Amino acid sequence: MNSGKNMNAQPCPVARSLDLIGDRWTLLVVRDAFDGVRRFSDFQRHLGVARNILSERLRRLVDAGILATQPASDSSAYQEYVLTEQGKALFPVVVALRQWGERHLFAEHEPHSELVEKRTGKPLAFMAPQTTDGREVSADETEVRKLS
Amino acid sequence: MNSGKNMNAQPCPVARSLDLIGDRWTLLVVRDAFDGVRRFSDFQRHLGVARNILSERLRRLVDAGILATQPASDSSAYQEYVLTEQGKALFPVVVALRQWGERHLFAEHEPHSELVEKRTGKPLAFMAPQTTDGREVSADETEVRKLS
DNA sequence: CAGTATCCCTCAAGATACTG
């Protein structure tokens, strides 16, 4: 991450995204944030990451506008880390990773957590790229076009 | 990656996915593969990655069943790396990363590549998690349920 | 509790030479 290549100058959005969130911990922090984790110690305990690393990652995420700090909801004097709108926009990324992992990295009946809609308790549909008029498209039906 | 924590034993599909593909190069290799890159040198030149690293990543991806080797389509004696079905299933992950990057990591009119449907030339719709009956759901409307 | 400051160390990554 933050390689000498200066990915931020790279025109590919995938590369630029990965440069920011494509390391070992960042997306796990974001995943925990989606699961409602808000406090330093809770992230630390859930992830088992070293505190200095967590500290640096949280700072990066705040700097990037993915998380924001706000006063703690309870009476404690500390702050909480919550997802911004930009952070919430990572939901499809996390869900896509989750769904792929569920399907391809677990044995047939191996137990794993599952993402469901609260209201109905039903699992979400499998995400798939679509055209604006709702047709599903496979990778071979698409291509990358360079803009100027 | 491949930490002492043995992520493969972790029940969270997101963590397990990231343990396999969540490093600096792997998803870029996959992205290139989606863009039609098939040969060692082409990956190497596009990515600017050291050859030994690329070699190791390709091997990992083949071992994981994401890429497969096949005889080169031209007359050369070498092999090509192509996405398996499991690899193609990563399309939503790459698209989600791309779309997030496009929206949040580029300035207003900063140029970037764009993913379009070949047939119509039109850009894809923004991916969003949905219920099985097609309603969009936000992160707050979902929760993770543990299965046994 | 919520971090920061140090120290240390492993491993990912780069460079390069070599081989079929």
Added chain:
DNA sequence: CAGTATCTTGAGGGATACTG
């Protein structure tokens, strides 16, 4: 061309002590 082998480096990350 398509890799493998070897060496070196630097950053990412862990452990721990410290602070408000």
